[in-house]
Every structure is written in structure tokens, then in C-alpha cells.
Amino acid sequence: MSLTVRIRKKLSHFTLAADFSAADHFTCLLGASGSGKSMLLKCIAGLETPDEGYIELNGRVLYDSEKKTDIRPQNRSVGYLFQNYALFPNMTVKENILISRYKDRNLPEVQDRLKELISLLQLEGYEDKYPNRISGGQQQRTALARIMMSDPEILLLDEPFAALDANLREKLQMEMKDLLKEYGQQVIMVTHDRDEAYRMSDAAGVLEDGRLIICKPTRELFADPETVSAARMIGCKNIVPIQMLSQHELAIPKWGIQIRLKQLVPEKTTHIGIKAHHFGNKKDYTFPVCYCGGMEDTFEHIIRFRFHKQEAGSADIWWKLPYALTPDTLPDRIGFNEKDILLLHQEVGETC
Numbered sequence: 646m647s648l649t650v651r652i653r654k655k656l657s658h659f660t661l662a663a664d665f666s667a668a669d670h671f672t673c674l675l676g677a678s679g680s681g682k683s684m685l686l687k688c689i690a691g692l693e694t695p696d697e698g699y700i701e702l703n704g705r706v707l708y709d710s711e712k713k714t715d716i717r718p719q720n721r722s723v724g725y726l727f728q729n730y731a732l733f734p735n736m737t738v739k740e741n742i743l744i745s746r747y748k749d750r751n752l753p754e755v756q757d758r759l760k761e762l763i764s765l766l767q768l769e770g771y772e773d774k775y776p777n778r779i780s781g782g783q784q785q786r787t788a789l790a791r792i793m794m795s796d797p798e799i800l801l802l803d804e805p806f807a808a809l810d811a812n813l814r815e816k817l818q819m820e821m822k823d824l825l826k827e828y829g830q831q832v833i834m835v836t837h838d839r840d841e842a843y844r845m846s847d848a849a850g851v852l853e854d855g856r857l858i859i860c861k862p863t864r865e866l867f868a869d870p871e872t873v874s875a876a877r878m879i880g881c882k883n884i885v886p887i888q889m890l891s892q893h894e895l896a897i898p899k900w901g902i903q904i905r906l907k908q909l910v911p912e913k914t915t916h917i918g919i920k921a922h923h924f925g926n927k928k929d930y931t932f933p934v935c936y937c938g939g940m941e942d943t944f945e946h947i948i949r950f951r952f953h954k955q956e957a958g959s960a961d962i963w964w965k966l967p968y969a970l971t972p973d974t975l976p977d978r979i980g981f982n983e984k985d986i987l988l989l990h991q992e993v994g995e996t997c
Contacts (some may be wrong), residue, residue, distance in 0.1 A: 646670070646831040648799060652688055652698030652708070661685060661695075661855040671825065671832045673846035673863070675839060675878050681855040682835035683728075686801045689833070690725045691718035703798055724792035724800045728807055730784050732776040738787050739763075739772040745795040762790040766824065781809055782817050789821070793828065800825070802834035806841060818844055839880050843867060851875040858992065873916050873991045881918040881987060882963040889914065900962075901954025904930050906983055911990075918987035921947070921965040924979050931980030937961045946971050950979060 647668045654661040661681045676682045687693040689700060691707065694715060700708040702723070707716045732741050742759060743750045750756075763769055766786040771779055776787070785805060792800060805821070806814045822845050825832050835852075836842055842849050843863060850860030853874045859866065870876040876884055888896040892910055896903045897917065932952045939948040945968060949961040964979065 646798070647701075647703060648689070648831065648833065649699070649701040650685075650689060652685075652695035652700065654684065654688060654693070654695045656681065656684065656855065659855040661688075663688075663852075663855075663857045665850060665857055665860045667831070667833060667848065667860075669831075669847035669862075670829075671822075671834070671846045672848045672850070672860075673842040674833065674835045674850045674852050674857070674860075675837070675842045676835065676852035677837055677878075680852045682837075682852055683803050685852070686725065686803055686833065686835055689799075690723045690801055691716060691721050692725070722796075722798040724795065724797035726788055726792060726800065726802045726805055728804050730776075730788035732784060732788055732791075734776055737773050737775055738768060738779065738783075741776070741787055742790045742794055744791060758794065762793055765793075765827065766790045767820075782813060782820075785817060785821075786824075789824070797830065799831045799833065800828075802832060804836055805834070806836075806838070814841075821845075839878065851878045853878070870918075870987060871989065873918075873989050876916075876918040876987055876989050880920070882921045884916055884918040884989065885959075886916050887914065899956045899959040900952050901956060902930075902932055902952055906986070908983070910988060913990040914988045915991045916989040918989055919981050919985060920987075921963040923981055923985035924962070924964040925981075926976035926979055928980035929982045931978040933977060934979045936975060944968065948975070 647666065649666045651664045652661070659681070661684055663685050674682055674685065684693060688695050695708065695710065697710040698708065699710070702721070706714050707721050708714060733744070739759065742762060743755070746755050763772060766789060768783065768786055768790065771783055776784055779787070806817060809817060818841060834845065846863045848860065849863040849866045851858045851874060858872055859870065859875050866875065867879050870879050873884060885897055885899045888898060889910060890896055890903070894903065894905050895910060895917070934950045934952055937949040937951060939946060946966045948964045948966065950964060951961055
């Protein structure tokens with residue numbers, strides 16, 4: 646299973662420029678609203694046409710601007726799950742699932758496949774109900790069954806959990822991950838939710854203003870996002886520019902500190918990032934601090950502090966602590982370990 650995408654499409658505020666290959670079972674593209682995520686999926690599905698480029702699925706060319714190849718959407722073997730599921734309100738669950746095989750709906754093999762999907766997606770007893778009479782989760786599974794009925798080579802999921810409340814969202818994420826693993830076909834999902842990307846995908850990429858900045862195995866991306874934009878997208882709250890004093894020494898002017906690292910610092914490094922959970926008082930580097938305030942989150946404290954020599958006007962630093970680990974008296978010094986430093990570079994066009 647493999648997908649290769651090299652396309653350009655000019656949009657109102659930027660040009661979508663996506664160059665990537667995906668061979669993993671579940672790839673997630675992470676980006677803010679308006680970053681071009683949905684347009685990218687629509688280009689792969691054939692619902693939108695790129696200005697130029699190339700799309701290949703499992704060795705079959707779907708789009709090639711140079712050779713004037715542009716396979717029609719219904720012939721691409723691509724399943725597209727819309728954000729709102731796009732079920733037909735005047736059709737029952739069973740009729741919605743059978744829509745792609747409507748002419749052959751009474752054939753024994755089609756009826757057998759229908760029963761398999763009803764069972765796989767836990768829709769027994771809902772076959773004759775209409776979309777407005779079933780839950781959001783059941784609507785989602787019905788839409789997924791409708792796609793699977795046509796046996797596509799790849800599934801494209803466009804923010805499938807965005808409209809759901811938090812409790813239902815997490816439940817359906819678990820269900821869908823298991824279902825899609827059992828289904829066995831390749832999946833590309835787009836989302837703005839980093840937790841969703843981390844939970845569900847084997848590989849993940851970051852899309853910003855139409856540019857696919859990075860794509861790598863999910864755990865590796867979260868451990869080493871490489872760029873400033875990707876670090877922001879995975880939720881790193883503390884990102885600051887640095888000055889390289891040597892291959893091992895860094896000055897962090899906004900924080901008013903200097904550090905010496907055991908590892909070699911790549912020459913392209915322009916910033917460091919430290920996740921809010923990685924601060925503490927027993928670390929490789931510690932410095933005196935003053936506290937600026939904070940708030941309580943569901944399961945943790947969010948504490949804001951500043952180093953004593955921190956530059957005026959620079960952003961407060963975020964420190965997150967589980968309630969059980971929050972001391973009665975906050976320490977006079979806070980720091981971080983070398984292994985928790987994200988060495989980042991800023992690409993042309995990136996902003997901080």
C-alpha cells in the first residue's frame with residue numbers, strides 16, 4: 646500500500662504545496678483551520694484538480710499534469726469520509742450503505758458484504774432507521790460502512806471527530822482505530838487535534854499555510870518536530886530563539902541564560918523548545934525564577950514563571966504539573982534536562 650503526492654494548487658491566501666509519500670497503515674496530517682488539509686484530501690480524491698503535479702496510488706497514476714492524466718473520482722478507488730458524514734436523510738442506514746452498489750443491491754454477494762459491514766461496524770438493529778434517528782457515532786459508522794462497501798484502496802478521513810463532544814470523541818477514536826486496523830486498508834486523516842493525531846496514526850505530518858513541513862513516524866515527530874511550526878503544532882508552549890556560541894554552547898537571550906550541551910548542536914538550529922511538562926527543580930540546568938500566576942486544568946496545574954534575568958516583554962514560561970506532584974511550596978529554582986530540549990530551525994516564511 647503506497648500513496649505518492651506531489652501537487653501544487655493556488656488558493657486565495659497561499660499555494661498548496663504537498664510533496665509526500667505514505668506507506669504506513671494510518672497517516673495523519675496535522676494543521677490549523679485553513680491550512681489546506683481538506684483541499685489536499687479533495688485533490689487526492691479527485692473532487693478538486695491541482696494546478697500541476699502528480700498523484701499515484703499503489704502504482705496506479707491518478708493524476709499527472711504533464712501527461713494530462715486525471716482519473717474521475719468514481720474510478721480512483723478512493724473512499725472519502727466528509728466531516729458531516731453526508732448521509733442521505735431520506736434513506737435508511739441500509740440504503741445509505743448500499744448506495745454505491747444500488748443496481749446490484751439484491752445480488753447474494755452484495756447482501757453478504759452488507760451483513761459483514763453491519764456486523765463489523767456494530768450497526769445490527771439499526772438497518773431500517775433513518776440518520777436522524779441514530780446517534781452521532783452510529784451516523785459516523787454508517788458513513789464509514791458506505792465507503793467500505795465499494796472496497797476502496799485508501800480511506801480519506803476529513804476531521805471525522807471535529808463535531809463530537811469530548812467523551813464521544815475519545816470513545817469513537819478507539820472504536821475507529823480498531824475497526825480500521827481490522828479493515829486493513831491505508832488511511833489518510835486530517836485533523837487540527839494533536840492528541841487525536843498521536844493516538845490514532847502510525848505516521849504524521851504538519852501542514853502550515855499549504856506547505857507540508859514535515860512527515861515522519863508519529864512518535865518521532867512528537868519527540869523531534871525539527872521546525873518551529875511543527876513544534877507549535879504538537880503543543881510545545883515554550884519556544885525561543887537562540888544564539889550559538891559554539892557547537893556545544895547556546896545563549897538564550899530572551900530567557901537571560903546560557904547552557905552548555907554534551908551533544909553537538911546542528912548549525913541550522915535557530916530556536917529551542919521545551920514542553921511545559923519537562924520543567925522541574927531537579928534538572929541538568931536550573932536557574933532562579935519568580936512566579937507570575939497560573940490556573941487549574943482538569944488534571945494538572947498550569948504555572949507561569951520567569952527566569953530572574955529574563956528579557957522584559959518576553960513571554961512567560963509555562964510549567965505543567967499533575968496535582969499529585971505539585972509541591973506545597975514552589976521551588977526557588979526551576980530548570981530542564983538536556984534530553985528534553987527540542988533543537989529547532991525556522992524555515993523561510995515561518996513566523997514565531
